[in-house]
Amino acid sequence: MSWHRLDGLGATALTEYDERFADRLLVATAAATGQPALAYPSRIAECRRCPWDTVCTAEMVASKDISLVAPGIDAVVLRAGGLFTIDDLADSDPAYVQSLPLTALRRDEAVIRARAWQHSVSLVRRRDDVVVRRADIELDVDMESYVEDGAYLWGTLLSGSVAGMEAIAREGFSQGYLAFATWEMVPTPDEGRAFAQFWQHLTALRELAASNGLTFAAYCYSRAAEERWLKSTPVRYPDVSGMPGSASIAEFIATADWVDLYAVIGAEFLVPGSRRLKALAPIAGFHWRDPEASGENSMAWYRSAVGADGHPPDPALKDRLLQYNEDDVLATHALRNWMSGAAGEQTPTIAQLMR
Structure with missing residues (x-):
């Protein structure tokens, strides 16, 4: 159902402009002369x-x-x-x-x-039990992109059950953070190289789980961002060695192995405020190491890291971006563990709030 305002029909653009200008002039005049405020924030x-x-x-x-x-x-x-x-x-x-x-x-x-x-409650359980998919081999994924030009970094965090970690160790994989990056200014074919290596890593873990009778899941936070570059990178760089076809990408993201924790949060909780990862991860006890960590700041860091402004590349900012990306995947991991554990004790249900 859509609602449309009809009470403004008939007014010309010039009439509306005059009314808005007069309104804002009154607000500004009142503020400049110390009169009671004529506007309030909303x-x-x-x-x-x-x-x-x-x-x-x-x-x-x-x-x-x-x-x-x-x-x-x-x-x-x-x-x-x-x-x-x-x-x-x-x-x-x-x-x-x-x-x-x-x-x-x-x-x-x-x-x-x-x-x-x-009640200062950031999350309200919709039901008594919080359900989030868990697996023997779990891979948290976070991508960093530069505006519309490309994805320069795919960060991963490998963890899982005892059986899963024993299986990956036998095949030479290590738990923890692993990044696949290009430090050339995107767009660049090296972006395709980094993506192909990331995809090979994910696919190898998925196949390892299947061959050992184990479960696998890869986690992101708000899938639209990752899926944009998951789908477009193979199209942009089809000739890069190891690049998957579009059909392989489509098959994977349509399975239950690809888990969007942002969507899971919405399904399991009512969120009165922001559902951004940086707003919710602290509830699970996680905090970013960099006090200035943000997507907006990462854009500036990346330009300096790759020497996009004519200055020599800054290795320190490469490290800062990798730490920022690592903290993002550590945050989704922490939030998922909290949902599987303490969330049931630390959040009220809708029924409890409505009593």
């Missing part, structure tokens, strides 16, 4: 990329603004329904909230989100 999707996000968030937290749990147009709908704060929503009749035309937010989860925020 969270939308673009907030996380805004340099003023922390300033606005502090104000919204202080007032328990409804947009913290219902951002965007849903906040407008809830305010129109008389619900302005998180407390208003938490104390409201769930049946009334479900009657409102919410769009992005599931109507049956709105009140639960508000109550979770009140």
Whole structure:
């Protein structure tokens, strides 16, 4: 079902511009002259990329603004329904909230989100038991790319059961982190070389598991990013030695062996706030070693690491990128272990919050 606003039809672009300009002039004038504020912050999707996000968030937290749990147009709908704060929503009749035309937010989860925020709960179990696929041989995978130009790094973390680790040791594999990277500026055929080696590693482990009667699973966090380059790299560099065909990639990502922990989190938990890995891994006790670790910063590090700006390549930033990537796969590993263990004791269920 889609909802479309019809109340703005008939207004010309110039009329709308005049109205918006006049509104913003009043807001700016009030702020410049020390008058009471005529505008208040309300969270939308673009907030996380805004340099003023922390300033606005502090104000919204202080007032328990409804947009913290219902951002965007849903906040407008809830305010129109008389619900302005998180407390208003938490104390409201769930049946009334479900009657409102919410769009992005599931109507049956709105009140639960508000109550979770009140109790400082980041994850709420949908059921008593948390289910996440585990295997004898587990490979955490994280890819680093540079804008639209290519994927320069495929990082992996190998772990698993006692039987699985004994099997890999017999074949010469080692537990822990292993990276497949190019330190040439992408796009470059060397990107294809790194990818082909990564794929050969994954395939060898998968075949090893099958030949020993063991299970295998590879884990990512939000599969769209990895799958973009899983699918496109063989097409871009088909002549690189060891490069798989597109059919092999498609076969693998369609199996249960390819596990998206981001999707598993959504299926097993209601998440009142952010579902980003960096927001949730600390719940499992994991923290990145680099205080400046972020996807945005990694872009700048990569340019310096490969000497893209005319300066000599910086080996220290290569190491920084590898550590950042290693921490990403360590984070998914930690989150998965937590889901299989302490999550059941450390998170409430929906039923418990709604009592």
